[in-house]
Amino acid sequence: MxxxxxxxxxxxxxxxxxxxxxxxxxxxxxxxxxxxxxxxxxxxxxxxxxxxxxxxxxxxxxxxxxxxxxxxGMVDLHVHAPQFPQAGKGLDLPLYDWLQDYTFPLEAKFEDMDFAKKIYPELVQSLLANGTTSAVYFATIHKDTSVELARECVKQGQRGFIGKVNMDEASQCPAFYIEPSTSDALIDTENFIQQVQALEGNEHRLVSPVVTPRFVPSCSSEMLQGLGELVQKYQCHVQTHCSESDWARDYSQEKYGKTDVEIYSDFGLMTNKTILAHSIFLTPNDHKVIKATGASIAHCPLSNMYFANAAMQTREILDNDLKCGLGSDLAGAPIPSIFHTCLDAVNHSRVREDGTSTYLPADTRGESGSRISFLESYWMATVGGGQAIDAKVxxxxxxxxxxxxxxxxxxxxxxxxxxxxxxxxxxxxxxxxxxxxxxxxxxxxxxxxxxxxx
Amino acid sequence: MxxxxxxxxxxxxxxxxxxxxxxxxxxxxxxxxxxxxxxxxxxxxxxxxxxxxxxxxxxxxxxxxxxxxxxxGMVDLHVHAPQFPQAGKGLDLPLYDWLQDYTFPLEAKFEDMDFAKKIYPELVQSLLANGTTSAVYFATIHKDTSVELARECVKQGQRGFIGKVNMDEASQCPAFYIEPSTSDALIDTENFIQQVQALEGNEHRLVSPVVTPRFVPSCSSEMLQGLGELVQKYQCHVQTHCSESDWARDYSQEKYGKTDVEIYSDFGLMTNKTILAHSIFLTPNDHKVIKATGASIAHCPLSNMYFANAAMQTREILDNDLKCGLGSDLAGAPIPSIFHTCLDAVNHSRVREDGTSTYLPADTRGESGSRISFLESYWMATVGGGQAIDAKVxxxxxxxxxxxxxxxxxxxxxxxxxxxxxxxxxxxxxxxxxxxxxxxxxxxxxxxxxxxxx
Missing domain, CATH: 2.30.40.10 (Urease, subunit C, domain 1)
Incomplete structure (x- = not known):
């Protein structure tokens, strides 16, 4: 002892x-x-x-x-690390413009190690100072600076789950920000996993690699296949976006005739260490698959208000005992605090319950009984988050x-x-x-x- | 010069x-x-x-x-001063329980000058420290402690607009928190106006009295009539709640066959120095009356998420050039910052635009084109608020x-x-x-x- x-x-x-x-x-x-x-x-x-x-x-x-x-300590299940300088910027733009004009050019800059070394320490320090002891990060497509983010977590002592992002579908990625090839990306990803696990100072696995297909539209099926094989080989964590918007849901249906959850499941990406960000438009079968696999949902209420086109089915998800924690979704939402995310989760559920339109009768406006409480929200921020990252926290x-x-x-x-x-x-x-x-x-x-x- | x-x-x-x-x-x-x-x-x-x-x-x-x-400086058009100790407490209760169990017992305590002298300095100091240079306050039904709040604003140098609250309708007020009689309340209110205007240190009218019927349900028509006469006599500011919820709107229709705006107008309470908190369920005729009288709306987005049953028609109100600023609605919302209210105003408008229900088709879910921008929100917090209080700020x-x-x-x-x-x-x-x-x-x-x- x-x-x-x-x-x-x-x-x-x-x-x-x-x-x-x-x-x-x-x-x-x-x-x-x-x-x-x-x-x-x-x-x-x-x-x-x-x-x-x-x-x-x-x-x-x-x-x-x-x-x-x-x-x-608070658990943040969804942070886009490279978007930290973008927090609180351009949030009145439509999602497409926001991504094309701000996000992708910014993420592309993380090819530059000097830039990564300037931003990532500030981010990790800011999250820790806001009480986020565990953070699940999307980095960028660049292996070396993604490893650098992991190194920074080790250095500052944050429980970090870090993903080198994968995106190779040319029709959905800008030419300046896409994997050079699917096979190179898979090799890079395997190297990334090994390097993070072997990081100096990481003997106790405070920091873990996460397999990270950005979302269905930005990945070829070869990419999803290859990533699923890495997950099975290394038994590592997985994170991705899941049915975040009408457009994303429709894209998957058009390409595969399936939901995101079903697609990820087919490719071996649904495990008890999988974190599905957003998960707005879930079907009853999605609920079943998530429950059966033990995957988790990262609820990101403030970014949902901006970009998800609807409110998450939080009440149903909690009542169905799906694993669910909270995510800030920096910088799809500006505030780097999971305390604040607790408040937003309550708020969005309250708006969902009552609805919004003054032009509709009260009884057709919202979804009766769908509010969640502060205590449920705080449970998600702590216990729910801990279950999602498979850590005893x-x-x-x-x-x-x-x-x-x-x-x-x-x-x-x-x-x-x-x-x-x-x-x-x-x-x-x-x-x-x-x-x-x-x-x-x-x-x-x-x-x-x-x-x-x- | x-x-x-x-x-x-x-x-x-x-x-x-x-x-x-x-x-x-x-x-x-x-x-x-x-x-x-x-x-x-x-x-x-x-x-x-x-x-x-x-x-x-x-x-x-x-x-x-x-x-x-x-x-x-930021302008907060709607603060319930006595509710400051309640901020961040019981917000998952239904409105009725929240008022009966928390708010009314708390407001009743302000009969005690010692209690008022303990709370009000903390409140004024907190708002100033959060950047609120002008605040429009509901105090309580008690004249002396309401004057004390005005004195505190003079002392700390805040531009304060303070209302002794009026509520005399026995069917809608708890027995422990109601005016002793309508006529006494009107005499008290006139004394309140005179005392605030004559306060030592208030020679430059930094602090102003505000005629404050709580809302239509809590006031008899004699009370509204008498308050309207005081407004005409003293040309002073007016504040009240306006069509905040389905219940409040329906109550007015049942009792008077009119909207809140029409009722206030009938009683001489609609002037260019009138501030209507919430104003959720406005009719086209309400828009006309508000515009014609030069009255203003206090938009309280976070409290609307909890208690208003719908989102304010902010887009239409701004496009129609009605005067409109922001209110924190402490403690119907917990956060004493108009900066934060700016964010909430954008957020609620975004949720309104897209809607909330994942069970509805995208094109029937929300109200297209209803978002507002950060700059519109910030304009309301500063210029719009200044117009509402009739001050050059x-x-x-x-x-x-x-x-x-x-x-x-x-x-x-x-x-x-x-x-x-x-x-x-x-x-x-x-x-x-x-x-x-x-x-x-x-x-x-x-x-x-x-x-x-x-």
Missing amino acids: SEIKFGVLGQYFHCPVKGDFEYAAQALVLVDNSGAISSIINENDADFQTQISELSARKQLIELSPTQYLMP GLFQAGFEFDALVIDTAVSDSNIFILDEMDSAKDKLEKIITLNSRQNIRKVWVKGQLVVEK | SEIKFGVLGQYFHCPVKGDFEYAAQALVLVDNSGAISSIINENDADFQTQISELSARKQLIELSPTQYLMP GLFQAGFEFDALVIDTAVSDSNIFILDEMDSAKDKLEKIITLNSRQNIRKVWVKGQLVVEK
């Missing part, structure tokens, strides 16, 4: 049950040398005071103040990795206004989720390592 | 034309002793350097750094009041990531609007007075 590295003493929130939460007013979370939680001792346990005294004597006790809360339980944040509600320039005499634990949690800003996050640990301290 | 008090040298953004913006890379904004802008001198003007030297010699020059931007022009912010994109813990070589002025403005947080706001002036400095 590993030795205790440190203990954190204070109050914490987490969500062991979807739609509910647990609050501990005073607990001692013990973290071992491997970065895992070895045990959690409550104030009523016999050895509570003894443990505190011993840790304190060894200078291994981190004591939170009354305005500080220990919370699980998102909960304070013995055996889970210690990926955690300290939120302080009393820092200067905080919008979180708590009145102890009027706010229940649930109220406090909801206030922290909705009003939290980056400066409220004072410490961030990943795998027991302190990676942000302000 | 007043003397120059100081000059601000640097870059600025503002929106003289709805849907467009203006950027000055290097300008000198001169502010006189009355707090107004006396002139703006551009770097090509003959006396640019002379003025700078003279101001510098007199220690009256405020020089911005290259990462700092001068921007107009929101633009950098000679004769306008100097209500302004310094935004710094390079503070620590900022989410605004700007690359000078890739971002146009428009890109920078959109990034500031969408990614700005409270700590990016370093200085706030109202009427030429520095009220926040960090």
